[in-house]
Amino acid sequence: MPRWFYVLLIFSVAAPLLALLHFPPLLLFLLAGLGILPLAALIGTSIEDIAEYTGEQVGGILFATFGNATELIIGIFALSQGLVDVVSASIIGSILGNALLVLGVAICVGSVKHGRLSFDVAPASVYASLLALSIGGLVLPTVAELLAARAHETQIFARGVVLSDFIAVMLLLGYLASLLFSVFHVGDKGDDEALDPLVGARSAVAITRLLDFRHQLATSAVKDKSGMLRQIDGTVDAILASEG
Secondary structure (H helix, E strand, C coil): CHHHHHHHHHHHHHHHHHHHHCCCCHHHHHEEEEHHHHHHHHHHHHHHHHHHHHCHHHHHHHHHHHCHHHHHHHHHHHCCCCCCCHHHHHHHHHHHHHHHHHHEEEHHHHHHHCCCCCCCCHHHHHHHHHHHHHHHHHHHHHHHHHHHHCCCHHHHHHHHHHHHHHHHHCCCCCCHHHHHHHHHHHCCCCCCCCCCCCCCCCHHHHHHHHHHHHHHHHHCCCCCHHHHHHHHHHHHHEEEHHHH
C-alpha cells in the first residue's frame, strides 16, 4: 500500500468527531467512506503478513473470514440502528459487485495478460452452487413477505421470519463448509504428472508406417501374405522391445 494512502486515515478519525458537531449527513458519509478505504487496505496487508508465518491454510481462512470484515462491521452497526433496508441493499450490492463487477474485471484482465483462462471443475461447481444457494436464500423470505402483505395474514409473516432465521443459519453453515472445502480439500493439485512416452518419435513413426502397410497388405489380394504379416509383427515387437 503506498504511503500517501495512509493520509486517508485522518478521515477515519475526523468523521466521528464531526458527527458530534452535527455536520451534514452527506458530508459525514463521504468522509467515513474515505476513512474506510485505508482501514480495509490495512486489514488486507495485515492478513498477508500473518499468512507468511501461519502458512497457506490458516492464511486462506483469515483471508476468507476477514476479507469482508468492513461490510460485516457496517452491517452490524446498521442493524443496531434499525436500518434493515440499508443492510439488504448492501447484501444485494455485495453479491452483484462480486459476481459481476469483480469477476468480470478479473476475467478481462486475466484474459488480456494470460490469454485463454481455464478453471478447475470442482471449485467452480462449488462456487456456482453457493451462489445459487445465496440467491435462493434471499428470494424465499422476500416471497414470503410479499405473500403476507398481499394476503394480510400475520401468520405467513411470522413464518417468514422463522424461515429467514433458518436460512441465515444454513447460509452460515454453508459458508463454513465451503471454507473448509476450499482450504483443506485434498484433490488434484495442478496438472497431472506428465507420463513418459512408451516409444520415441522416430520409432512411433516407423511403427505407424508398418501398421499402415500391414493393414493394406492384409486387405489386398496378395498370395502367401501370412509370412509377410508375421515379419511385420515381429519387426513391431522388436521396436517396442528395444524402446522398453
